Amino acid sequence: xxxxxxxxxxxxxxxxxxxxxxxxxxxxxxxxxxxxxxxxxxxxxxxxxxxxxxxxxxxxxxxxxxxxxxxxxxxxxxxxxxxxxxxxxxxxxxxxxxxxxxxxxxxxxxxxxxxxxxxxxxxxxxxxxxxxxxxxxxxxxxxxxxxxxxxxxxxxxxxxxxxxxxxxxxxxxxxxxxxxxxxxxxxxxxxxxxxxxxxxxxxxxxxxxxxxxxxxxxxxxxxxxxxxxxxxxxxxxxxxxxxxxxxxxxxxxxxxxxxxxxxxxxxxxxxxxxxxxxxxxxxxxxxxxxxxxxxxxxxxxxxxxxxxxxxxxxxxxxxxxxxxxxxxxxxxxxxxxxxxxxxxxxxxxxxxxxxxxxxxxx
Amino acid sequence: xxxxxxxxxxxxxxxxxxxxxxxxxxxxxxxxxxxxxxxxxxxxxxxxxxxxxxxxxxxxxxxxxxxxxxxxxxxxxxxxxxxxxxxxxxxxxxxxxxxxxxxxxxxxxxxxxxxxxxxxxxxxxxxxxxx
Numbered sequence: 001x002x003x004x005x006x007x008x009x010x011x012x013x014x015x016x017x018x019x020x021x022x023x024x025x026x027x028x029x030x031x032x033x034x035x036x037x038x039x040x041x042x043x044x045x046x047x048x049x050x051x052x053x054x055x056x057x058x059x060x061x062x063x064x065x066x067x068x069x070x071x072x073x074x075x076x077x078x079x080x081x082x083x084x085x086x087x088x089x090x091x092x093x094x095x096x097x098x099x100x101x102x103x104x105x106x107x108x109x110x111x112x113x114x115x116x117x118x119x120x121x122x123x124x125x126x127x128x129x130x131x132x133x134x135x136x137x138x139x140x141x142x143x144x145x146x147x148x149x150x151x152x153x154x155x156x157x158x159x160x161x162x163x164x165x166x167x168x169x170x171x172x173x174x175x176x177x178x179x180x181x182x183x184x185x186x187x188x189x190x191x192x193x194x195x196x197x198x199x200x201x202x203x204x205x206x207x208x209x210x211x212x213x214x215x216x217x218x219x220x221x222x223x224x225x226x227x228x229x230x231x232x233x234x235x236x237x238x239x240x241x242x243x244x245x246x247x248x249x250x251x252x253x254x255x256x257x258x259x260x261x262x263x264x265x266x267x268x269x270x271x272x273x274x275x276x277x278x279x280x281x282x283x284x285x286x287x288x289x290x291x292x293x294x295x296x297x298x299x300x301x302x303x304x305x306x307x308x309x310x311x312x313x314x315x316x317x318x319x320x321x322x323x324x325x326x327x328x329x330x331x332x333x334x335x336x337x338x339x340x341x342x343x344x345x346x347x348x349x350x351x352x353x354x355x356x357x358x359x360x361x362x
Numbered sequence: 363x364x365x366x367x368x369x370x371x372x373x374x375x376x377x378x379x380x381x382x383x384x385x386x387x388x389x390x391x392x393x394x395x396x397x398x399x400x401x402x403x404x405x406x407x408x409x410x411x412x413x414x415x416x417x418x419x420x421x422x423x424x425x426x427x428x429x430x431x432x433x434x435x436x437x438x439x440x441x442x443x444x445x446x447x448x449x450x451x452x453x454x455x456x457x458x459x460x461x462x463x464x465x466x467x468x469x470x471x472x473x474x475x476x477x478x479x480x481x482x483x484x485x486x487x488x489x490x491x492x493x
Contacts, residue, residue: 063441064414331443337408 004160017091018349019335020356023197023252023295023324024084024093026125029071033124037116042109046116051100051200053213054220056330065328073328077129084327085134088335091353092362094163095125095137096197096252102142102168103204110142114152118162126161136360138166138195143175144205146182153183157190163360165192168199169224169254170206175231176238188246193293193359195250201227228254229262232292236266239279241291248359250293253326257300260314263288288320293359295324296351297333305340318347322356363493371470371487374398377435381413385493391468392417392449394435398468399449400491401438406454406463410442420446420455467492 028034035043065083067076074080085093097120101113121137129135139156141149149167156162165187173179175196187194201224202208209227214220228251241247263285270277270284294315302308315321326332335352356362366384368391374380379392381403388403390413405412419434437455438447446455452465470487
């Protein structure tokens with residue numbers, strides 16, 4: 001039996017808990033854990049700078065998620081299992097290190113950073129910390145040089161626990177443009193979804209997503225959805241899903257309440273300007289259910305639960321939203337606290353569980 | 363419902379906190395300049411362990427681009443989303459009337475039973491939470 005067959009069997013026999021968490025962050029215990037996978041000159045060049053001017057001014061972390069063993073949040077597998085996996089009853093968690101490789105300007109350095117993190121994930125969370133197969137992870141890539149990203153995807157494709165490709169939403173161009181297409185071709189070929197998550201959005205070597213720089217973190221954190229909107233509209237209008245009909249995309253931590261209004265606006269423009277994009281064969285909104293999923297966190301919540309239910313219905317959350325906790329970051333969502341009390345059971349179960357199970361074929 | 367002796371005064375110096383379970387409720391007791399306050403250890407947002415958050419000050423309401431830091435040691439920030447609460451009242455800073463955490467009365471009482479005949483001072487007082 002191959003390793004993949006063994007994992008499939010393990011998945012089949014797994015106790016079904018009703019929660020799959022599609023965005024959990026893990027960290028090495030110290031920087032040397034990553035550096036040991038890097039060759040010079042990149043080993044010395046990588047300084048773990050973070051996000052520079054828009055590092056969270058209060059706390060990036062949940063202070064109660066600091067492991068008793070003393071390492072940074074998300075570094076202790078036993079503590080993470082106790083605080084997240086066991087207490088929430090999580091069947092699978094998809095792990096993402098936070099690395100901000102795309103803050104840097106050098107595509108070779110970015111690729112070296114991503115490779116080192118993938119090696120580290122493979123040797124730790126996906127193997128020696130993963131006796132029961134609870135942990136899955138994304139292959140992290142930098143998108144500045146797609147040929148290097150494709151090489152990295154090829155290194156890991158077929159791995160039983162690397163279940164998708166993850167890019168920083170911070171970018172130099174919107175994601176539909178042809179520059180990125182080799183990455184999508186590789187994702188489609190290997191059946192790996194392409195996910196993007198906030199990182200160095202508008203910072204470092206990326207272009208701003210606002211007119212110039214905002215002043216405060218509160219603005220950056222609120223308006224980074226502008227970048228997510230641009231990426232989605234670009235993917236839809238550039239015909240990426242026509243060219244790569246097997247491609248799946250996951251938008252993580254970029255909000256979702258904007259989706260209905262943006263799709264109405266885009267569909268409305270399509271009716272007038274379809275001639276510009278003749279490769280888009282139907283109303284752009286109609287590509288979403290077949291190709292795009294949205295992480296739930298941070299769920300934008302109006303004061304009145306009734307209004308949240310309207311939004312969930314308008315955005316087709318029952319079919320396109322997947323639960324994400326963003327543990328152990330400060331703005332974590334809790335699966336038992338985040339939804340209105342009168343949310344229909346079927347919608348809740350699909351968001352917390354079934355949508356991800358079907359999407360990732362767990 | 364009742365009175366609960368949670369610790370000696372000497373065990374909870376100014377600027378410190380203690381988290382205890384009373385009548386199956388987790389409660390945080392805070393000493394701000396020798397006055398004592400107790401809050402339910404549950405954030406009204408997502409039920410996070412609020413009282414484990416950082417105790418700090420706050421930027422007071424001000425005119426645009428003026429910064430006035432004040433109330434040092436009186437503000438509790440939830441360890442999850444950083445919501446600010448007034449430790450003295452349990453009320454949130456952003457919406458005190460609609461968003462608040464339950465607070466409990468705290469008194470300092472002389473310990474009634476003393477084993478030896480030491481001189482009674484405030485040091486020997488007990489911090490009592492009334493639920």
